[in-house]
Amino acid sequence: MKILRIATRKSPLALWQTEHVAERLRVAYPDLQIELVPLSTRGDEQLDRSLAAIGGKGLFLKELELAMERGEADCAVHSLKDVPMELEPGFRLPAILQRADSADAFISNHFDDIAALPEGAHVGTSSLRRRAQLLKLRPDLRVSDLRGNVNTRLAKLDEGQYDAIILACAGLLRLGMADRIRSRLDAPDWLPAPAQGAIAIECADNADDIARLVAVLDDATTRICVEAERAANRALGGSCHLPIAALATLNGENLHIAGLVGDAATGRCVRAQTSGAASGADALGKAVAASLLEAGAGQFIA
């Protein structure tokens, strides 16, 4: 192969992540030439509509997958939390990079944390998962939609449209905006989206040479953790459009997973956790999903 062509979305975060993958591949293969193929996706363009309304799973992937099918790109880089639980047939994820910070962040120009927000404060997030957890802690808050890429969302906060917003720490750290994080929203009190903070590389199922090449960036620990988190989400019928949170951590051979399903309207939440052998990541994810359903999660995700 002379040149590796990597498809990417055009948002600053997507471009950072793809440049990061490219840089790591250049270190692994000094002779490899890499070209970025920046593409716009429906998820990026239809910012006036909610993601659920646009309909969909794989909204941020489709155009990148089409480019691979047309032979215009060899692989694509994604935030794994945006990748549907059921990958499009004909594709695989040969590399999942070591996870960065998995936590959510509380961002505000006036307040230090959720507890410090005044009665009835206005918080921006389009995530049902974040909304449910916010209302659980503070039923008085007014939570409204906030879409767009990370930079757009921060601009809307700075314009005064919101008292605070919630974003992933990982995105802010990658964009050099760690100073925007007023406080971290950490487990076990607050749980992130399944696979938050992990970057994945996708290629065609039959592209064995590409898969072998990029597999040098795969991180076994992250793969085990996100396998459990995604198995839990899958078992709950989840996409990023349901109020589902999960975080798995690996300690030696012991895999622990905590899950949460919330009601975005009321802030009612059910939680469950379990642990077991790292070799049973998929089963552990299914088990935590079963516990959540047993605890009544079904009523929130119907």
Ligand SMILES: NCc1[nH]cc(CCC(=O)O)c1CC(=O)O
């Ligand atoms: N929903 C968009 C999205 N997809 C991945 C990230 C952050 C980076 C990551 O989780 O790896 C973000 C932004 C955010 O939630 O603040």
